[in-house]
Amino acid sequence: MSRSFRWQVIADELREDIVKGRYLPGHKLDTEEVLARRFGVNRHTVRRSIEVLKNEGLLHSRRGSGVYVHRPATPYPLGSRTRFRENLARAGVAAGAQVLRVDVVAADEEVARMLQIRPGEMVILFEAIGLADQTPLSLRESYMPAQKMGDVVGILREQGSITAAMEASGHGNYKRASTKITAGNANLLQADQLQCMKGDALLITHACNVTEDGEMIEFCRSHFVGSRVFLDVHQEA
Amino acid sequence: MSRSFRWQVIADELREDIVKGRYLPGHKLDTEEVLARRFGVNRHTVRRSIEVLKNEGLLHSRRGSGVYVHRPATPYPLGSRTRFRENLARAGVAAGAQVLRVDVVAADEEVARMLQIRPGEMVILFEAIGLADQTPLSLRESYMPAQKMGDVVGILREQGSITAAMEASGHGNYKRASTKITAGNANLLQADQLQCMKGDALLITHACNVTEDGEMIEFCRSHFVGSRVFLDVHQEA
DNA sequence: GCAAATTTGTACGTATGTATC
């Protein structure tokens, strides 16, 4: 009866459409104007309904653009053999990588310490943006001691895959040794590359991979957009 | 000035009044009409601000009656406390904490899902700030199903230790089942409690602990100040 | 118990700002 208000009815109907999968994540809703006409109410009444669904985390809106079905944060398992593509494929997300830079540079102090080599030794630098369904998830800098790697610059440039580079260098069985995690705010450059706002919270990981012989083979600094991913730490006891 | 809207400014001011304890719990606010005049805005603008604070759980309103302060003023983390050292490798295990709140409350939807119980079932809520050298490191909310716990409210209040509460309830051998990690920006209340800036990057962890029988016994949400901690995830296998 | 005054809730209307396309 009068227990159900128009904004509530509309919110219920929209919620139904979303949770039943009639709209896919990322789908753009009709404009508030159109929705208002469709439901025969004022635009503000529709806005009230949308407000509710935004608070429930089902929708988000971008001024000047539209209202969209929220894309849930992508799970990102942290295990001993983490592979970007495998992880995303398991989550049903199309993975892509945009290679920013592949170079051979001298190791700075931190990189040298992490890779257990001397500062100034040559390392291969691989910089890329991790994409999921065209949305940037992460910004990644990988360092590999040049001495222990083959000539993988071309592979990295063309395939953008650390795994492929490792296999080509005879380190197909590399695995994760340790991961350190903290959080920071995005600076202007990172915001630009990750398509987020300056100041947005980033998940920062420092990870080391080792060969099956236990030699340090890769040091990786990653910056994830906090709102788009969660790391999943799996405990095996 | 386009970054601060009037409803935002008003919400901030009202929140400040509540959090700092200028209103007692249950205190009735001035009417929307009066508040509107006081801030020199339309009644709807004040309503928008009140809406925000209701969503944060600070206010509630009763039609025909008024708007009331919902929760007691949050204790302000000041004053001398015993120093303690915290092993951050074991995330969430705060050895000694400043207890903010211990209560028995109804489980909301997320907590119920994580603990595998029904929404509305009673859970023990434990809220504390982890400090190191007087500096807040983390904000922690733990939820435990009341049915499976003994009368541990006193223990939690006095000792501030989850471990002690578990042992008293016969769950001494509980262990970590899963940890999910993401990042977000501090809101005003969190910034206040963690003594950081609003918008600062926070490391957010959701962890589940199970009994040795595999039953969910604790769900813990932690917020770490990104600039003050480094979680260390150790991989074995 | 009832009616009036008070106070919040819903709904529509209009105008303007601002980000996106």
Added chain:
DNA sequence: CGATACATACGTACAAATTTG
């Protein structure tokens, strides 16, 4: 640049619940 679309903010009116006389 203009057109589109969401965001803010003012206004009005009436409904519904509570409090008060």
